[in-house]
Amino acid sequence: MEVIDEYKLLVFDSTHHALQAEDVLKGEGYRIMMVPVPPEISADCGIAIRFKEDILDFKLLLDKANIELAGYYQVIKKDLEKRIIRLELKEGVIKNEGKARVFKKDSSS
Numbered sequence: 252m253e254v255i256d257e258y259k260l261l262v263f264d265s266t267h268h269a270l271q272a273e274d275v276l277k278g279e280g281y282r283i284m285m286v287p288v289p290p291e292i293s294a295d296c297g298i299a300i301r302f303k304e305d306i307l308d309f310k311l312l313l314d315k316a317n318i319e320l321a322g323y324y325q326v327i328k329k330d331l332e333k334r335i336i337r338l339e340l341k342e343g344v345i346k347n348e349g350k351a352r353v354f355k356k357d358s359s360s
Contacts, residue, residue: 259338268319291335
């Protein structure tokens, strides 16, 4: 049976920015969750914001609050495979950088 879980992550360089971003986004009514940064993503802060719905204006909200973003990722889990795609933000447009990394879990564990 194929199980698919898809979500997006906002990654930060400081815990302070991650916590500020949580306040800003929750204050706007977005349903988000604070989660550990996956080990496959390199970041100075170990906290990320996970969300499923598209937050198209998150970049504007974070910029307005002077919150720096270290990365924006799409994570797709399908059975034992996890694909992490870094998305690029340019002038309010989200682009797939085309740099997908695929990680497979050992089925014996």
